[in-house]
Amino acid sequence: MALVDVYISDLFLIIKMIIVITIILVTLFLILHNRKKIPYIPTSKINTTPLKCCILLTMYIGNDESRRKIYENNVKRWLEETNLEIFTVDSSGKYINQTNPRLHQFSFNQNTNFVASNPSIYEKNSILYALGYFGNDILKFDMIFKVTGKYFIPGIEKKFKYIPSNAEIVLQNRTDTVWPYGQNTEIIGFRSDIIEKIISKINTLHKKFQDFKGNISTIVKNKYNETSLFEKTIYNIVNSGKYKCYRFHPLKLDTFVARGDGSVLKYL
Helix, strand or coil: CHHHHHHHHHHHHHHHHHHHHHHHHHHHHHHHHHCCCCCECCCCCCCCCCCCEEEEEEECCCCCHHHHHHHHHHHHHHHHHCCCCEEEEECECCCCCCCCCCEEEEECEHHHHCCCCCHHHHHHHHHHHHHHHHCHHHHCCCEEEEEECCCCCCCHHHHHCCCCCCCCEEECCCCHHHCCCCCCCCEEEEECCCHHHHHCCCCCCHHHHCCCCCCCCHHHHHHHHHCCHHHHHHHHHHCCCCCCEEECCCCECCCCCECCCCCECCEC
């Protein structure tokens, strides 16, 4: 009788494991099946009428001198190693100590301008504030690339030449740090005529994320309200099929800086 009980107990354990594995596999299938496949930017043919691109660096200098040094070193590289126009927006009321005809700076204090505490909302408003401040000086470009200020991307200017003329959103290769319901946005490009419309949706589309065809758990729903709102909203927009999107091949980095969670990215 004891052997029978053990057998039944083991059988139930095996059945439970099979059920759990099945649920995981079905969930992964649904995620991958509904994840829109974004074409890569072709690398074999330069666009004969390349898009005019600029860089918008988002920063928060604060009172951290080590962070200031990272930003200033990166801005220096953007200016010395590219011919791009560089726009910066700092949300701590600070400026970097550099001047250049191609460098355009804007700063404001997020602590006195915003009530929200979500980093994605801060970034959203930083971008919108910058667009409003720079106006046509930045909106005259075909495509605006938002880049997190702690990164410089070697060789990116050459890659811009391959972007197809019909591109509306250009994504980085990396998605794994916010997988499966997000799109990394250390660098992301938008057509200048749609960037304000898209960025303005960052805090209005997140509720639609909370029902991924009815398959998202309560835990995941809560995370949507707390973290990576920017990345998850972009994911939703990209997968809506409303915009022509392309993806970079992996963008290798030559300097490595810790992110907020302590991780270090070697490519974007």
